[in-house]
Amino acid sequence: MEQLSFFAEAGQSKGLPEELLEYRPGFVNQAQSDLLLHRFITHMPWKQTVQQMYDKEVITPRLTAWFGDFGTDYSATGKVSDPNPWTPELLMIKHLVEPLAGVKFNSVLLNYYRDGNDSVAWHSDRESVLGKHPVIASVSFGQVRSFDIRNKYNHSEKYSVRLEHGSFLLMKAGLQENWEHRIAKSIKSMKARINLTFRVVI
Numbered sequence: 001m002e003q004l005s006f007f008a009e010a011g012q013s014k015g016l017p018e019e020l021l022e023y024r025p026g027f028v029n030q031a032q033s034d035l036l037l038h039r040f041i042t043h044m045p046w047k048q049t050v051q052q053m054y055d056k057e058v059i060t061p062r063l064t065a066w067f068g069d070f071g072t073d074y075s076a077t078g079k080v081s082d083p084n085p086w087t088p089e090l091l092m093i094k095h096l097v098e099p100l101a102g103v104k105f106n107s108v109l110l111n112y113y114r115d116g117n118d119s120v121a122w123h124s125d126r127e128s129v130l131g132k133h134p135v136i137a138s139v140s141f142g143q144v145r146s147f148d149i150r151n152k153y154n155h156s157e158k159y160s161v162r163l164e165h166g167s168f169l170l171m172k173a174g175l176q177e178n179w180e181h182r183i184a185k186s187i188k189s190m191k192a193r194i195n196l197t198f199r200v201v202i
Contacts, residue, residue: 013159020175021149023161027096027139027168037141037165039089040194046112061185062118068107072201083107090196097137097198101170105137105198113145113183116190122150122180125171125199133173134199140167142193149181163195 012023028036046063067090068083086094094105111120125134140163147169151157163169171181183195 012161016159016161020172020179021159021161022100022168022170022172024100024168025164026166028093028141028166030166033141033166036089036093037192037194040110040141041112041192043087044110044112045084062120063112063114065110065112066107067110068201072107093139093196094198097139097168097170100168101135101137101198103135103137103200105200107201108196108198111195111197113143113190113193113195115192116186116188119185120183122182124152124176124180125197134171134176135173136171136176137198138163138169138171139196139198140169140193141165141195143191145183145186145190145193147181148184149175149179152178152180 016023044065046065048063049060050057051060066083067086070082070085072083090108094108098104113119125136142165144162144164147161147163149159149161161169175181
Protein backbone atom coordinates (compact mmCIF):
# COMPACT_ATOMS: atom_id res chain seq x y z
CA MET A 1 0.00 0.00 0.00
CA GLU A 2 1.28 3.44 -0.85
CA GLN A 3 2.49 5.49 2.09
CA LEU A 4 0.24 8.24 3.35
CA SER A 5 1.50 11.79 3.56
CA PHE A 6 3.83 12.35 6.52
CA PHE A 7 3.73 16.13 6.36
CA ALA A 8 1.63 18.56 8.38
CA GLU A 9 -1.73 19.45 6.83
CA ALA A 10 -1.43 23.13 7.77
CA GLY A 11 1.06 25.52 6.22
CA GLN A 12 4.07 25.12 3.95
CA SER A 13 7.37 23.55 4.92
CA LYS A 14 10.02 26.03 6.01
CA GLY A 15 13.10 26.50 3.90
CA LEU A 16 11.69 25.45 0.54
CA PRO A 17 14.57 25.37 -1.97
CA GLU A 18 13.74 28.51 -3.96
CA GLU A 19 16.36 27.67 -6.56
CA LEU A 20 14.21 24.63 -7.46
CA LEU A 21 10.62 25.62 -6.63
CA GLU A 22 8.46 28.74 -6.83
CA TYR A 23 4.97 28.77 -5.31
CA ARG A 24 2.28 31.42 -5.78
CA PRO A 25 -1.16 31.08 -4.16
CA GLY A 26 -4.08 32.93 -5.73
CA PHE A 27 -2.56 32.82 -9.20
CA VAL A 28 -6.10 32.46 -10.63
CA ASN A 29 -8.86 34.24 -8.70
CA GLN A 30 -11.53 32.34 -6.78
CA ALA A 31 -14.42 32.90 -9.19
CA GLN A 32 -12.45 31.92 -12.28
CA SER A 33 -10.91 28.94 -10.49
CA ASP A 34 -14.38 27.68 -9.58
CA LEU A 35 -15.52 27.93 -13.20
CA LEU A 36 -12.40 26.24 -14.55
CA LEU A 37 -12.61 23.39 -12.05
CA HIS A 38 -16.19 22.61 -13.10
CA ARG A 39 -15.34 23.00 -16.79
CA PHE A 40 -12.36 20.65 -16.62
CA ILE A 41 -14.20 17.97 -14.62
CA THR A 42 -17.17 17.88 -16.98
CA HIS A 43 -15.64 18.53 -20.41
CA MET A 44 -12.26 16.79 -20.56
CA PRO A 45 -11.71 13.36 -22.24
CA TRP A 46 -10.49 11.72 -19.05
CA LYS A 47 -8.83 8.31 -19.22
CA GLN A 48 -7.51 5.88 -16.65
CA THR A 49 -4.30 4.32 -17.90
CA VAL A 50 -2.45 1.11 -17.12
CA GLN A 51 1.25 1.32 -16.28
CA GLN A 52 3.95 -1.32 -16.02
CA MET A 53 5.34 -1.44 -12.47
CA TYR A 54 8.21 -3.91 -12.30
CA ASP A 55 6.67 -7.27 -13.27
CA LYS A 56 2.99 -6.35 -13.24
CA GLU A 57 0.52 -3.90 -14.74
CA VAL A 58 -1.29 -1.52 -12.40
CA ILE A 59 -4.18 0.88 -12.97
CA THR A 60 -3.13 4.50 -12.45
CA PRO A 61 -4.95 5.83 -9.34
CA ARG A 62 -6.17 9.03 -11.04
CA LEU A 63 -7.54 10.14 -14.41
CA THR A 64 -5.45 11.93 -17.03
CA ALA A 65 -5.80 13.87 -20.28
CA TRP A 66 -3.03 15.07 -22.64
CA PHE A 67 -3.23 18.25 -24.76
CA GLY A 68 -0.70 20.05 -26.91
CA ASP A 69 0.65 21.11 -30.27
CA PHE A 70 0.26 18.63 -33.10
CA GLY A 71 3.16 16.19 -33.10
CA THR A 72 4.08 16.52 -29.42
CA ASP A 73 3.59 12.79 -28.85
CA TYR A 74 3.93 11.76 -25.24
CA SER A 75 2.56 9.12 -22.94
CA ALA A 76 3.48 8.07 -19.41
CA THR A 77 2.59 4.53 -20.42
CA GLY A 78 5.17 4.46 -23.19
CA LYS A 79 2.51 4.24 -25.88
CA VAL A 80 2.83 7.17 -28.28
CA SER A 81 -0.34 9.04 -29.15
CA ASP A 82 -1.15 12.46 -30.55
CA PRO A 83 -2.40 14.94 -27.95
CA ASN A 84 -5.85 16.44 -27.84
CA PRO A 85 -5.92 19.94 -29.43
CA TRP A 86 -5.67 22.95 -27.14
CA THR A 87 -8.90 24.34 -25.69
CA PRO A 88 -9.42 28.11 -25.16
CA GLU A 89 -9.21 27.63 -21.38
CA LEU A 90 -5.92 25.74 -21.55
CA LEU A 91 -4.41 28.28 -23.94
CA MET A 92 -5.45 31.10 -21.62
CA ILE A 93 -3.68 29.47 -18.64
CA LYS A 94 -0.68 28.60 -20.82
CA HIS A 95 -0.24 32.26 -21.74
CA LEU A 96 -0.40 33.21 -18.05
CA VAL A 97 2.27 30.75 -16.88
CA GLU A 98 4.79 31.19 -19.71
CA PRO A 99 6.08 34.65 -18.62
CA LEU A 100 6.67 33.36 -15.08
CA ALA A 101 8.41 30.21 -16.29
CA GLY A 102 10.40 31.90 -19.05
CA VAL A 103 9.45 28.97 -21.28
CA LYS A 104 7.16 28.49 -24.29
CA PHE A 105 5.28 25.28 -23.49
CA ASN A 106 3.93 23.00 -26.21
CA SER A 107 1.88 20.57 -24.14
CA VAL A 108 0.02 20.04 -20.88
CA LEU A 109 -0.84 16.95 -18.87
CA LEU A 110 -4.03 17.15 -16.82
CA ASN A 111 -4.52 15.00 -13.71
CA TYR A 112 -7.92 14.49 -12.06
CA TYR A 113 -7.78 13.39 -8.43
CA ARG A 114 -11.35 12.41 -7.65
CA ASP A 115 -10.93 11.90 -3.88
CA GLY A 116 -8.31 11.07 -1.25
CA ASN A 117 -7.75 7.61 -2.74
CA ASP A 118 -6.36 9.10 -5.96
CA SER A 119 -2.64 9.79 -5.87
CA VAL A 120 0.68 9.74 -7.71
CA ALA A 121 3.62 7.80 -6.26
CA TRP A 122 7.17 9.08 -5.77
CA HIS A 123 8.70 9.81 -9.15
CA SER A 124 10.73 12.26 -11.23
CA ASP A 125 9.64 13.60 -14.61
CA ARG A 126 12.77 12.40 -16.41
CA GLU A 127 11.28 11.09 -19.64
CA SER A 128 13.71 11.62 -22.54
CA VAL A 129 11.08 13.56 -24.51
CA LEU A 130 11.24 16.32 -21.85
CA GLY A 131 14.95 16.99 -22.31
CA LYS A 132 17.79 16.93 -19.80
CA HIS A 133 16.71 19.81 -17.56
CA PRO A 134 12.91 20.11 -17.83
CA VAL A 135 11.00 23.11 -16.48
CA ILE A 136 7.40 22.30 -15.56
CA ALA A 137 4.68 24.79 -14.61
CA SER A 138 1.84 23.45 -12.48
CA VAL A 139 -1.57 25.04 -11.81
CA SER A 140 -4.04 23.47 -9.36
CA PHE A 141 -7.80 23.78 -8.90
CA GLY A 142 -10.08 22.32 -6.25
CA GLN A 143 -9.16 20.35 -3.14
CA VAL A 144 -5.95 21.37 -1.38
CA ARG A 145 -3.44 18.50 -1.59
CA SER A 146 0.12 18.27 -0.30
CA PHE A 147 2.85 18.17 -2.93
CA ASP A 148 5.73 16.34 -1.26
CA ILE A 149 9.32 16.42 -2.48
CA ARG A 150 12.36 14.50 -1.19
CA ASN A 151 16.01 14.31 -2.15
CA LYS A 152 16.68 11.13 -4.14
CA TYR A 153 19.92 10.48 -2.27
CA ASN A 154 18.86 11.63 1.22
CA HIS A 155 15.20 10.92 1.98
CA SER A 156 15.43 12.80 5.28
CA GLU A 157 15.70 16.00 3.23
CA LYS A 158 12.06 16.60 2.36
CA TYR A 159 9.54 19.41 1.98
CA SER A 160 5.84 19.85 1.34
CA VAL A 161 3.78 22.50 -0.46
CA ARG A 162 0.02 22.68 0.05
CA LEU A 163 -1.28 23.30 -3.47
CA GLU A 164 -4.27 25.56 -3.03
CA HIS A 165 -7.23 26.30 -5.29
CA GLY A 166 -5.99 28.53 -8.14
CA SER A 167 -2.31 28.22 -7.17
CA PHE A 168 0.83 28.13 -9.33
CA LEU A 169 3.93 26.01 -8.76
CA LEU A 170 7.05 26.20 -10.91
CA MET A 171 9.38 23.19 -10.91
CA LYS A 172 12.65 24.69 -12.11
CA ALA A 173 15.54 23.12 -13.99
CA GLY A 174 17.47 20.81 -11.66
CA LEU A 175 14.52 19.54 -9.62
CA GLN A 176 13.83 16.41 -11.67
CA GLU A 177 17.48 15.35 -11.68
CA ASN A 178 17.96 15.13 -7.92
CA TRP A 179 14.51 15.15 -6.34
CA GLU A 180 11.32 13.05 -6.37
CA HIS A 181 7.77 14.29 -5.85
CA ARG A 182 4.33 12.84 -5.18
CA ILE A 183 0.72 13.46 -4.17
CA ALA A 184 0.05 10.93 -1.41
CA LYS A 185 -3.21 9.20 -0.62
CA SER A 186 -5.16 10.64 2.31
CA ILE A 187 -7.36 9.03 4.95
CA LYS A 188 -9.24 12.33 5.23
CA SER A 189 -12.29 13.05 3.10
CA MET A 190 -11.15 14.82 -0.06
CA LYS A 191 -13.08 16.54 -2.83
CA ALA A 192 -12.06 16.73 -6.49
CA ARG A 193 -8.78 18.28 -7.57
CA ILE A 194 -7.55 19.11 -11.08
CA ASN A 195 -3.86 19.71 -11.75
CA LEU A 196 -2.34 21.05 -15.00
CA THR A 197 1.37 20.50 -15.68
CA PHE A 198 2.69 22.44 -18.66
CA ARG A 199 5.73 20.88 -20.36
CA VAL A 200 8.01 21.11 -23.38
CA VAL A 201 8.11 17.88 -25.39
CA ILE A 202 11.14 17.70 -27.66
